[in-house]
Amino acid sequence: MKTTGSNGWRVGRVLPRIPRVSVRTLLLYAALAGGAFLCCWPFFWMLSTSLETFQEAMAPGLSIWPASWHWENYVEAWRSSPFPRYFLNTFLVAGTVAVAVTTSAALAGYALVFLRFPGRRLAFLVSLGAMMVPFEAVFIPNFVLIARLGWYNTFAALIIPWCANGFSIFLMRQAFLGIPSDYYEAARLDGCGPARFLFRVALPLVRPTLSVTAVFAFLGSYNALLWPLVVTADGSRRVVQVGLTVFTTESGVQLHLLMCAATIVMLPSVLLFLLAQRAVSETMLATGVKG
């Protein structure tokens, strides 16, 4: 709004200019908001259900607001399984697996890209093939091996079979392929050995992929249920996902407690993803790094 002052000057407050938004943009934003809402709905529902009474939680429909808030559900759910111990075990197992997978994938990926050795192509194909073998097919052979090694109900059974995987090797190989071979050759001419090139040059250049590999490995291990359930015998070695199984009975589900436990169990993985979000996005976008 503008007015004219006594001195003839135009005075007053100039309203900020509203940017013109096309209908197309509005529609796009509405569609994106709708998509975001759909993605978030299960999480809202989970949180809401976790605060309801058993009867409310079992009511049909998708109500998202509890009639009354029952924070004590979280205490009950927490006490239903030895969750502190389960979390400790999970972080130990998932953390070790993440470090081991990242290390093995970085070394294998580097060797497949920069080192020349007989059977290099075959080794890559074998690692790709490993990606295509479903868990169900290796479940029994793995269990037999674990049992014969005397590793039943040990951390070794939870960690060692998952220390390397084809997908992570593939991911790291693709990242190393983005490093121009000129770098490697120049470094070699300057007297830099393969190990030094890996740690001083290559790894810093593929740090986002390294982070993503670690995050994927951590989450894969963190979310595992069947294998930990099968190779462990008691709470001293069990992980958080196993703790969720106690809320399902033959006659029904204790839905409100299950949602409490699911919320608690989900928090670390959400936090980790938020921390690593940038690296994940970069890796996903930077699939075609040019030299």
Place this chain on the structure above:
Amino acid sequence: MSRRVGVTLLGLVFLLAGAGCGSGHTLFAPVDDRAAVFWDRQDTQSAALMRELVETFNASSGLLPIRWEHAGGYAEIFRKVSAGIQAGLLPAMAVSYESMTSEYIAAGAAVPLERWIHDPVRGLSEKDLADFFPAALESNRYAAHGNRMYSFPLAKSVLVMYCNREVTRRAGVERSPDTWKAFLEACRAVRAVTGKPALAMVPDCSTFSGMVFSMGGDVYDGQRLLYDGPESMAILDLLEVMVREDLLCMASPGTFDDNIALVKGDAAFVLRSSSSRAYLLRVAGDQAAGLLDIAPIPQKDPSHPATVLFGPNVTLFAVPEEQQAAAWSFVRWFTEPEQSARWAVATGYIPVRRSAMEHPLIREAWAQWPPNRVPYECMRYARPEPNVDGWQQVRVLVERALVEVMSGTRTARDAAEWLQRESTRALERAVRAEGRTAGT
């Protein structure tokens, strides 16, 4: 119950997948040398009671202690045992359905229990054996394996009908219908008043078997399946009529939507295992006692009633004798009236021994809510489903046929013919596979 379908199918896949790396053990190494391990599937509340019972037993048994382990659901337990069989490493016992036990027998892992049942020190006397409900014991005899007992019942349940009294009263149905004819009329009356389907039902093989039994028929005569028989046809026709008249609401397999519909008044009747009653009462909350009722399932002839027997058993594995002795002693002790009455009152299961019905805890539960008594009365005439090899595959086919009839995509006649043909083939395949296993 439909979970059981997936459970054993997955297990079968694992057993077959692992067949190549089997080592032909006759005696398996125990998962714990210092304890007889029991792989079970109780949830939070029942697990606490089970632990307490195990501790009580261990304190006085003088044998290897029992170590109870929560091993997930039936699917996970079957996978663990299947993997354990291949690895030569097993617990002393695990909870199992008959179809799971059949697979363990074929793999040489389950031990026949006659030697323990008739053991002079740890066995059961003739008087004890006569105290068991015959059907509870008979369901653990495996005709395809010398008619021997390879599993033992801990507690059982039966198919009953749950009613929402508020809805039935509004429809003028004062008594629970005792015949299928009266049931159909009651459903029509409910539909006329509420405008909603009267029966909420999960397509489930055991439920169908119970309905066929109640029609005076059977699903297997020891030689052939009877899905094209008049009793099976009568049930499929009934379902078809109910679908046509919008009297039936199908709940998704594996869900508990039928229970919720009953409590919320969206259905008047539900056919479910008697072990569901503790959960249903909890869902209904404070109003449960006045809202819900339990009745025997409708019959063709109420003077000759029949229903189906549910409930898992426990299988003892071929581990060292010391482990088996402890496991068997625990099973025997658990089925005694004192322990089984405690278990029954807390979980909704029914003790497998008649004398447990006289226990003050059971009597008190009946006095507290009279419908609690109904499942116990049904135990007298409950019958098990067949435990022949290949039954698990038949269960899948029955459930598929039920889904098709209940969704109106196949007529009752077509479904019966298809089911008879395909399930017969499934049993033949299982027999051939068993022959191959025995031959190798």
